[in-house]
Amino acid sequence: MDESGIVCPSCNKAFLESGMEELEVPNYGKTALYYLRCRNCGYKINDFAFSGNHPTKAELKVNGKQDLFSKIIRGNQCTVSIPELGLSIHPGPIAETFITNIEGLLERFLRLLPLFQDGDKVNEKREVIMRAMNGEIKFTVTIEDPTGVSYLVGSDVPIGTS
Numbered sequence: 001m002d003e004s005g006i007v008c009p010s011c012n013k014a015f016l017e018s019g020m021e022e023l024e025v026p027n028y029g030k031t032a033l034y035y036l037r038c039r040n041c042g043y044k045i046n047d048f049a050f051s052g053n054h055p056t057k058a059e060l061k062v063n064g065k066q067d068l069f070s071k072i073i074r075g076n077q078c079t080v081s082i083p084e085l086g087l088s089i090h091p092g093p094i095a096e097t098f099i100t101n102i103e104g105l106l107e108r109f110l111r112l113l114p115l116f117q118d119g120d121k122v123n124e125k126r127e128v129i130m131r132a133m134n135g136e137i138k139f140t141v142t143i144e145d146p147t148g149v150s151y152l153v154g155s156d157v158p159i160g161t162s
């Protein structure tokens, strides 16, 4: 294989290639999803190349297990926080665009945890996230996205527009 692409952050070989696929998002409509994919190791970075018209701030109350299936669409400029659990994802150079539900969001935090916390804290936080995934803790998911791409499906109550 010839290393003609962009350097992959996962395997450090220049095999990243860009592509595009059309995506149908429930309650959102069609959108073009642009991505970079590594031909060597399969690493993928997603990105939405459009700008949205959703409120720049929104929040969703999670009161029990049923709310864990609410969807979140997160653009790469979006800050996602769960203040009660002390968790947040901030925009960064390889910040990923993703569509998941609240349960998937918590799984993502579980996976990222060891990268950002030290040993003792990891175990402590892991326990709290597991309880949240079991619907034992009430919490709030907030999103802030200046581009208006991000969206919490199931929350149509903006907490401020700009």
Ligand SMILES: [Zn+2]
Pocket: 008, 009, 010, 011, 012, 013, 015, 038, 039, 040, 041, 042, 043
């Ligand atoms: Zn790679």
